[in-house]
Amino acid sequence: xxxxxxxxxxxxxxxAVHVLSTAVAAWAALELGGAxxxxxxxxxxVAEGFAHGGPIAPETLATFGxxxxxxxxxxxxxxxxxxxxxxxxxxxxxxxxMQGETAWRRLPRQLxxxxxxxxxxxxxxxxxxxGLAVALPLLWxxxxxGDVDPRVHDLGCLAALLPALAVAARWSSWADxxxxxxxFDLPVFAALKAGWRAGATTEYLVFxxxxxxxxxxxxxxxxxxxxxxxxxxxxxxxxxxxxxWWARAQARVMRLADDLPPxx
Amino acid sequence: MTSDTRGGHAARVTRWSWLLALATSLAxxxxxxxxxxxxxxxxxxxxxxxxxxxxATHEVxxxxxxxxxxxxxxxxxxxxxxxxxxxxxxxxxxxxxxxxQQLRGVRFxxxxxxxxxxxxxxxxxxxxxxxxxxxxDPDADDRTQLRVRLPRELSPGERITLNxxxxxxxxxxxxxxxxxxxxxxVAQWFPKLARLENDGTWASFPYHGFGEFYADFATYDLTxxxxxxxxxxxTGVERSREEVDGxxxxxxxxxxxxxxxxxxxxWFERLEAEHHEGDRNVRVLLVHPPGFGxxxxxxxxxxxxxxxxxxxxxxxxxxxxxxxxxPPRGADGAAGMEYPTLFLTAGPWLHVPGLPIxxxxxxxxxxxxxxxxxxxxxxxxxxWPMLDEGLTEWATGDALEAMHGRARSGIDVxxxxxxxxxxxxxxxxxxxxxxxxxSPVTDFRRSNDYGRAIYxxxxxxxxxxxxxxxxxxxxxxxxxxARSQRFRHPTPDAxxxxxxxxxxxxxxRDVLRPALMIxxxxxxxxxxxxxxxGRTRIRLxxxxxxxxxxxxxxxxxxxxxxxWPARAAALDLDEEGEWTSVxxxxxxxxxxxxxxxxxxxxxxxxxxxxxxxxxxxVWLQALLQGVGP
Numbered sequence: 001x002x003x004x005x006x007x008x009x010x011x012x013x014x015x016a017v018h019v020l021s022t023a024v025a026a027w028a029a030l031e032l033g034g035a036x037x038x039x040x041x042x043x044x045x046v047a048e049g050f051a052h053g054g055p056i057a058p059e060t061l062a063t064f065g066x067x068x069x070x071x072x073x074x075x076x077x078x079x080x081x082x083x084x085x086x087x088x089x090x091x092x093x094x095x096x097x098m099q100g101e102t103a104w105r106r107l108p109r110q111l112x113x114x115x116x117x118x119x120x121x122x123x124x125x126x127x128x129x130x131g132l133a134v135a136l137p138l139l140w141x142x143x144x145x146g147d148v149d150p151r152v153h154d155l156g157c158l159a160a161l162l163p164a165l166a167v168a169a170r171w172s173s174w175a176d177x178x179x180x181x182x183x184f185d186l187p188v189f190a191a192l193k194a195g196w197r198a199g200a201t202t203e204y205l206v207f208x209x210x211x212x213x214x215x216x217x218x219x220x221x222x223x224x225x226x227x228x229x230x231x232x233x234x235x236x237x238x239x240x241x242x243x244x245w246w247a248r249a250q251a252r253v254m255r256l257a258d259d260l261p262p263x264x
Numbered sequence: 265m266t267s268d269t270r271g272g273h274a275a276r277v278t279r280w281s282w283l284l285a286l287a288t289s290l291a292x293x294x295x296x297x298x299x300x301x302x303x304x305x306x307x308x309x310x311x312x313x314x315x316x317x318x319x320a321t322h323e324v325x326x327x328x329x330x331x332x333x334x335x336x337x338x339x340x341x342x343x344x345x346x347x348x349x350x351x352x353x354x355x356x357x358x359x360x361x362x363x364x365q366q367l368r369g370v371r372f373x374x375x376x377x378x379x380x381x382x383x384x385x386x387x388x389x390x391x392x393x394x395x396x397x398x399x400x401d402p403d404a405d406d407r408t409q410l411r412v413r414l415p416r417e418l419s420p421g422e423r424i425t426l427n428x429x430x431x432x433x434x435x436x437x438x439x440x441x442x443x444x445x446x447x448x449x450v451a452q453w454f455p456k457l458a459r460l461e462n463d464g465t466w467a468s469f470p471y472h473g474f475g476e477f478y479a480d481f482a483t484y485d486l487t488x489x490x491x492x493x494x495x496x497x498x499t500g501v502e503r504s505r506e507e508v509d510g511x512x513x514x515x516x517x518x519x520x521x522x523x524x525x526x527x528x529x530x531w532f533e534r535l536e537a538e539h540h541e542g543d544r545n546v547r548v549l550l551v552h553p554p555g556f557g558x559x560x561x562x563x564x565x566x567x568x569x570x571x572x573x574x575x576x577x578x579x580x581x582x583x584x585x586x587x588x589x590x591p592p593r594g595a596d597g598a599a600g601m602e603y604p605t606l607f608l609t610a611g612p613w614l615h616v617p618g619l620p621i622x623x624x625x626x627x628x629x630x631x632x633x634x635x636x637x638x639x640x641x642x643x644x645x646x647x648w649p650m651l652d653e654g655l656t657e658w659a660t661g662d663a664l665e666a667m668h669g670r671a672r673s674g675i676d677v678x679x680x681x682x683x684x685x686x687x688x689x690x691x692x693x694x695x696x697x698x699x700x701x702x703s704p705v706t707d708f709r710r711s712n713d714y715g716r717a718i719y720x721x722x723x724x725x726x727x728x729x730x731x732x733x734x735x736x737x738x739x740x741x742x743x744x745x746a747r748s749q750r751f752r753h754p755t756p757d758a759x760x761x762x763x764x765x766x767x768x769x770x771x772x773r774d775v776l777r778p779a780l781m782i783x784x785x786x787x788x789x790x791x792x793x794x795x796x797x798g799r800t801r802i803r804l805x806x807x808x809x810x811x812x813x814x815x816x817x818x819x820x821x822x823x824x825x826x827x828w829p830a831r832a833a834a835l836d837l838d839e840e841g842e843w844t845s846v847x848x849x850x851x852x853x854x855x856x857x858x859x860x861x862x863x864x865x866x867x868x869x870x871x872x873x874x875x876x877x878x879x880x881x882v883w884l885q886a887l888l889q890g891v892g893p
Contacts, residue, residue, distance in 0.1 A: 091893035
């Protein structure tokens with residue numbers, strides 16, 4: 001079984017995941033628009049100003065600030081948190097679909113393992129990546145603060161962030177492979193071991209970059225005629241890109257994990 | 265308060281008056297410009313200054329020969345000098361007390377000063393020491409002014425020559441002067457005669473926390489010595505450069521300027537360009553620290569574009585050279601400051617497009633505009649700061665509009681664009697009340713209030729005039745003011761006279777004096793449309809400065825505009841048909857309204873703006889995909 005087979009097998013689920021996220025986003029966007037319109041209705045020009053770069057205009061802030069912004073941000077935050085929590089079971093269902101079945105009976109056990117693994121993985125990420133992200137740029141800053149050429153300072157500080165980013169990318173790839181292993185019913189520590197062996201940091205970054213490009217394209221197209229349609233096509237592309245990464249992660253775990261049969 | 269209840273008839277009448285106003289405006293726009301005045305009133309003032317910079321002690325050892333003529337109509341028995349650097353002597357000076365020992369976010373970090381060691385008057389019988397007997401207590405709280413008695417009164421028109429020796433100690437860069445590492449901005453560094461007004465009073469003042477300068481026009485001949493391997497730029501044109509005793513000696517000359525500064529460092533990188541205007545060529549020299557190449561090219565581009573724009577509007581730049589200094593990081597205390605024929609700009613080493621109002625474009629255009637408003641039109645910056653900073657701020661916004669377009673003149677990033685003058689309006693009109701823009705600097709207690717009133721509100725008043733009566737007319741008005749007052753020292757009355765000449769005697773009386781000297785707003789209140797018997801009745805009221813406005817009516821059958829003349833404090837519309845929403849000044853011409861929320865009313869809910877839903881959806885999808893499976 002290779003990644004392509006798994007990707008094809010989960011096409012329906014991938015589409016369903018996309019529809020779900022789009023539906024949640026559309027609901028939130030409608031709520032957002034409704035709240036803004038509700039706040040702006042007594043002052044019709046405010047909404048027109050909003051469409052022409054008005055969000056910073058004092059009237060826009062005054063209009064929306066009183067009633068709309070607080071509850072809106074709270075609702076959006078709650079929605080994101082809920083979707084974030086739902087992402088673990090959703091990803092397991094998605095991975096099961098790639099395996100050709102959704103093992104509902106095993107899902108609760110796997111869900112507990114996935115949550116446990118995520119908590120375990122948070123610790124090294126926070127300590128190592130967080131420590132590197134703060135310490136290295138600071139060291140560089142103090143060493144080159146007085147240099148006449150500011151590029152030495154600024155570009156060095158940016159470059160000093162790279163080790164932390166590399167750690168974060170490695171961690172993300174590791175976390176995904178761990179979840180792919182857990183979907184094969186591996187215990188937590190075996191999954192952690194299999195996920196670490198799978199590696200694939202570079203490939204992860206390539207997928208991330210492709211997703212970022214698709215996002216940039218959808219933002220740019222959103223303002224054009226037919227922007228809604230083209231932006232939606234690019235969003236769909238991002239979901240399928242993620243499906244492709246999951247399929248490759250699962251195939252890689254199958255090849256490398258000691259407790260699993262070798263990939264066909 | 266008058267009321268206009270003629271409804272549709274009023275609209276027809278006022279439409280004709282708009283056409284008449286437009287025709288008048290076109291006729292004015294085609295009238296020839298006033299040629300710039302090219303001669304200062306004070307023709308016999310001359311400073312010959314020699315300076316040696318010691319970069320180890322950050323001291324400038326200087327001497328000078330000053331020729332000065334009593335240009336007033338009364339005899340004078342004393343001379344008054346400014347010693348601005350004395351403001352940094354200790355924490356008790358007027359500057360330190362008023363500024364709270366900080367300026368534009370840069371804190372005072374150590375002392376500076378200006379010791380005048382000798383001041384002698386040349387007479388036929390020899391030199392007379394003017395310092396002896398002078399009340400110049402070294403422990404005084406503020407020594408930024410030096411007053412010396414003359415041995416005898418000087419008649420109107422009489423000329424004297426003075427010899428002066430001094431040591432200027434530069435502070436770590438703060439409030440326009442000082443050093444940062446090897447970078448030295450040597451400004452306000454010599455004893456400079458205060459301006460003697462026509463009535464014989466000295467326009468002298470301590471160095472104020474928010475105030476700048478005021479001086480006579482003079483010819484400056486400046487010789488600067490810096491260590492070998494160093495470079496320096498200064499006010500005027502470099503006439504010679506030679507190596508003497510391990511030093512580089514440079515000589516700069518410039519006439520018709522009211523100040524002279526020099527900037528020195530061992531690492532300058534240079535960019536040069538020529539600006540052509542008519543038969544004049546101006547050499548533009550830009551110096552910058554290593555690594556600032558990208559930003560420097562943008563600074564130069566903006567300088568050249570703005571030179572052309574300001575030259576067209578306010579009269580051609582009259583000097584042979586313009587020098588732009590890009591300061592290094594950390595020298596923020598000296599950044600963004602104008603001097604005659606030289607200015608220091610500001611900004612990061614990398615040109616970031618899309619933020620004209622915050623970065624290179626705005627600072628460079630602003631400091632360049634000062635070449636006209638204070639450089640050539642040399643107003644009293646302490647008494648009427650709006651005449652330099654306020655007019656300059658408007659000229660800056662106007663230049664940025666010409667460069668980027670109105671909608672993008674403030675911000676243009678990630679699909680969000682913002683009108684620069686709307687940002688200035690937000691700065692100027694929201695928050696606690698401030699003194700009026702026409703106030704002196706001594707009326708301000710907080711730098712934020714000073715910025716909002718002097719920079720922000722003056723610019724907003726000018727832009728309101730530009731958008732209400734046409735930009736070309738305002739260009740003509742300020743062009744007339746800048747040309748006729750070039751190399752003079754005008755008061756607000758001269759500015760108002762230029763406005764009255766262009767618009768009529770009501771402009772200063774009804775608009776500018778209330779808005780600038782009193783700080784009046786111009787706000788509108790629109791009543792809810794009432795639909796009855798197939799007609800729509802709406803009441804609109806305006807308060808404060810009376811401005812003509814357009815009113816947009818919308819209904820199921822479309823939309824139409826009605827003109828609301830300035831003379832009508834209230835407008836009672838009684839229109840046939842169903843008009844469900846009304847919007848006064850829909851194109852935001854009147855920026856003096858601090859809250860536009862009551863400028864529009866509707867009986868219908870507002871529709872979601874086109875594109876808002878799509879943009880929100882795109883961003884929310886990305887967020888969900890980021891946290892999702």
